[in-house]
Amino acid sequence: MKYNFLFNVILLIFVVTSCNHKKPFNQPVLITAAYDTIIQVDSKVMMEANHLIYGVNVLDTLDFSLKKDNNQDNVTNANQGFKNDSLIVYVDVNNANFHTHEINISELSPPPPPSFSIPESQEYNQVYRDSVFLEVMEKNKIKNKRRLKKHYxxxxxxxxxxxxxxxxxxxxxxxxxxYLIVEALDKNNQWKPIEYNKVPRRICISDFEYYQLKPKHVMVTSILKYSGDYKTKMRVKVLNDQKLYYSNPFNGSINYSQFDTIQAVNDMNTWFSDTTNQTHSFKKKLIFLDF
Incomplete structure (x- = not known):
């Protein structure tokens, strides 16, 4: 009888623990790209948010070595008639060997042809321009391959x-x-940002497109796995059309100094201090997604 009781207690603990770690949906298989170096970030200061979208409308598998393809199924030109609710943000902390590059694929396009003051009408000059351009493209191709193999x-x-x-x-x-930043619990058990968005004074918007997420599909991004001397709970904060979403809390480590506001944030608060200006007020909120 005593052993049966102990067995039932252990079984109950196992069931409760399993329920607490139950994933809210079937996650796709993630195939990491080739790398030369994996960097562990041990930051002493608040970091600028840089969370790339690696895949849209992923169902079964995502290969990180492939360029993301925003075809018409993934984007729409207007958000009218589309809802922004029913989203779940989930951080997978069990994928211990996960690593990603932090370079936007769009940044890897070749540079524009160099400009010269010499008239283009002369055939020699055109040949020279082409040769210089090809040389620059080749050097950038090599440089970009190296950058893509530097992972975090x-x-x-x-x-x-x-x-x-x-x-x-x-x-x-x-x-x-x-719009995504990472937050953590401080010593007062308050959620505080350890990342910020670098909001420019001027924002130019052209050909704006919205991501269109299909039913029961996922968008995949990543966050830095910080290390430090302060163990705490962390979470992801996402803004979508002025609606906030929070991820599952998870255990992590940071340096406590990451809670401190850095000069870049102070500068932006100064730039956008006129909160009676609607544009300034909106930009100030974007720094920490305070909506």
């Missing part, structure tokens, strides 16, 4: 559409990726 220890983040219809995700006007 990261955690995969999934944004899942749990509804039966398409949902719209509004990309950041800052960099075209996501």
């Amino acid at each position: 220890n990261t955690l995969p983040v999934f944004i899942y559409n749990q509804s039966d219809n398409n949902r719209v995700i509004v990309p950041s006007v800052i960099n075209g990726e996501l």
Whole structure:
């Protein structure tokens, strides 16, 4: 009888623990890209948010070595008629060996042809221009290959559409990726940002497109897996069309100084201090997604 009781207690603990770690949806298989170096970030200061979208409308598998393809199924020109709810943000902390590059694929395009003051009408000059351009392209190709193989220890983040219809995700006007930062619990048990968005004084928007997330599909991004001397709970904060989403809390380590506001944030607060100006007020909120 005594052993049966102990067995039932152990079984109950196992069931409760399993339920607590149950994933909210079926996650795709992530195939990491080739690398030369993996960097572990041990930052002493608040970091600028840089969370790239590695895949949109992923269902079963995502190969990180492939260029993301924003075809018409992935984007729409307007968010009218599309809802922005029914999203789940989930951080997979069990993928211990995960790593990603932090370079936007769009940054790897070749540079424009160099400009010269010499008239282009002369055939020799045109040949020279072409040769210089090809040389620059070749050097950049080599440089970009090296950059793509410089990886960071990261955690995969999934944004899942749990509804039966398409949902719209509004990309950041800052960099075209996501409005996403990482927060952590401080010693007063308050959620505080350890990342910030670098909001420029001027934002130019042209040909703006929205991500269109299919039912039961995911968008895949990542966050840095920080290290430090302060163990705490962490979470991801996502802004979508002025609607906030929070991920599952997870255990992590940071340096406590990451809570400190850095000069770059103070400068932006000064630039956008006139909160009676609607544009300035909006930009100030974007720094920490305070909506």
